[in-house]
Every structure is written in structure tokens, then in C-alpha cells.
Amino acid sequence: MTVGRPLSDRLQATVAKTRSNTGVSLAFGGVVDQAGVLLKNFDGPLVGPLSGVQLDAGHGLGGKVASMRTPMVVNDYVSASRITHRYDRIIQAEGLRSMIAVPVVVRDRTIAVVYGAFRGHEVVGNRIYDAVISEARRLEHALVAAELVETAEVPNADDKIREENRRLQAMTRDAYTRLRLLAARTTDPGVRDELLHEAALLGGRGHCDPELPFALTVREGDVLALVAGGMANARIATTLGLTIYTVKSYMKSIMFKLGASTRHEAVVIGRRHGLLP
16 A cells, blocks of 8 residues: 555654654564565664564464454563464564564555564553554554545545545444443453553543543443444343343433433534544
């Protein structure tokens, strides 16, 4: 994909911003094609043979991230159990230890991967995680915006832009609802927090808007997300493992907090305040 500026140039700018904002030892990235991930964009000193490496689909950290389209963190690459170790020698030669990889996804296709890595014993904590994901998302938005500008130069472009925006918005809302459902069902607190974090990135400002007098609880956010997805109270109760009376109680609280008189109005207000995508 080349929209306006070549993808490689945009990726290089993202890699540089990632290192500047995080202080990682090395930030790097690669464009994804049918063969895998080609690592050619770097910011920071290179000491080994990492430049130009082609990662096969599904292998190593970047290959897995590209295939699964979800961010991953390993705080000790060579001992990580969730990835294959085809590239351990290269990573060791480069002296890298902890690492985050984030996919850049446009139109349901991974087009690049952005990395941040440390050579010492630093770990990829929440600050680093949020910063790298933020840069990857900015690149996604820039690519989509540039593509829509290009589309505007062809006949009936306005209709095409509106149709594409509606499609992307529907996909975002569906993904948000699925993430909230998965978070509600998991019993692992760490996984739940990660899923809610990803949902918040899709939803905007998350659960707590400073303009609102009351913040929604996590469970109220779950209920509101399912209401926005078109579910009735009985189905929400079954989906979340609650009684219908409990769901009605949550709904009453949500409407009070948002100052809404109907379910539809609660969804509209929730979107206005960034609680829903």
C-alpha cells in the first residue's frame, strides 16, 4: 500500500516517533507482504544482523503478531512460550531482550508491524505498551485518511467515502462489543484488563469522561456495549450470566448517570462522551 507518501516512509516516521516517546533501546518496523514481515525500518543503534531479515508468517514475535493482528509483549524473548524461536540467534546477536510488537491493520489486513525493544533488563510496562500502540494507531488513521483523500478525486467519491466510513465504523463497533464480551467472560484479571484496555482504545476515552458527573462501572460499560449492539435485556442477561432484574438495575443506573430517558438515548449520549465507538 502506497498512499501519498510511500508506506515505508510513513513507517520510518512512526518508528522514530516510537523511540522518541518511549526511550526504548531500538525501535523498528517492517512492511508485511505475502512472504511475511521484512524488517527495514530502524531507529537506534544496530549491532547485529537484524536489518533486512524476512520473518515468515506466524513465526517469531512479528510474524505471529502480523498473523493474529493483535499486539504482543515478551519480556524475555528467548524464553517466551507464546512464540516460535526460529530467530533467536538473530535476536541474541542484536542483544535484545524485552520487546513489544504491534500490528498496523488497514481494511482487515496487517500491512506493517511496529516494534519497541530493550537491550537491558527493562520491561515493557503499561506506559511503553500504550505509547507503541498509540503510534501504530496514528499510522493506521493516517493511511486511511490519505486513502480517502485519494478516493475523493474519483467520480462519486463522496458516496464511496461515506460508505467506507460506515463500514469501518460498524467494524469498530462490532470489535468493541466482542472485546467487552470476552473481558466479561474471562476469569483471568490480567487478560480482562488487557481486553478492556484494547476496547478503550477503540471506544475513545474509555469509561471515565471528566465531563460526566458519574463514571460507569465496568459491568455498566458491558451492559451499555451490548445495548448498543442491539441486544434486549433478556439476551444481555444470558450473555453476561446475570438475571434480567440485575440487567434492568444496571440499565436504570446507566440512564441515571447519563441523563438519558431511553435506551437509545443512553447509547447516543454514551457515544457523544466517548464511552462507545
